[in-house]
Amino acid sequence: MDIIRDDIELLEAFRKSGDPEILGTLYGRYMHLVYGVCLKYLKDREKSKDAVMEIFEKLNQQVLRYEIRNFKSWLHVLTKNYCLMILRSAQWKREQQAEEISEFYMESGTFMHHENGQGNESDLKALEKCIETLQNKQKTCVRLFYLEERSYREISDETEFDLKKVKSYIQNGKRNLKICMEKKREE
Structure with missing residues (x-):
């Protein structure tokens, strides 16, 4: 049969x-x-x-x-x-995470709003400085994920970091960026 x-x-x-x-x-x-x-x-x-x-x-x-x-x-x-x-x-989850960090770039974001009208440009400069303060692995993963829109898997393949480590570096990097940006905002 x-x-x-x-x-x-x-x-x-x-x-x-x-x-x-x-x-x-x-x-x-x-x-x-x-x-x-x-x-x-x-x-x-x-x-x-x-x-x-x-x-x-x-x-x-x-x-x-x-x-x-x-x-x-x-x-x-x-x-x-x-x-x-x-x-x-x-992909949808990555897009949601990208939207979260994009508040750093957006003038209308409640966290980054400036009354003086020059907020967006100064926020970008502050963000660039904050990215530079991240540990190298976090910096690499954050740049690849948010700025180059790579997936976790692509980042893992390119950097040879374990997939779980990539996720951790991005999450910790995002948290460290927020802390740094809050400090810059207070200055």
Whole structure:
């Protein structure tokens, strides 16, 4: 019996019984492929492993929702879409973080507002000076993330810093910039 026919039979058996072991058997055949697709898109082993498990958890509902003729192809598309959703979500988070720090640049930001009309230019100069006061690793990561709009992964690849360290350097650098800017504001 060919595997595609066997997949369809397992799907039908799952739909009739709702037995998660049947779905587990079917998913188990392609779990290594799901992992490979996740790794291709997410470029992180641990995130990919997590995604494999999360996709399996969602599979129960998804299988019942669609008419599936070729499980392997359908699962590939589901996995790809899931990874793209994660990446879009990560992009959205980066954009939110960029907006937070952009208050340093914006004249209208409550933190940086000056009544004298020269606030924006002096804020930029102060920000440049504050960036220079950061530790080298923080400075590098902050510049790459906020000024060159690189992702955590790109920064990690370029600097060879661990991904968690990159996140930490950016977060600590942002905090140190805020402290420095508050001091400059008081001067």
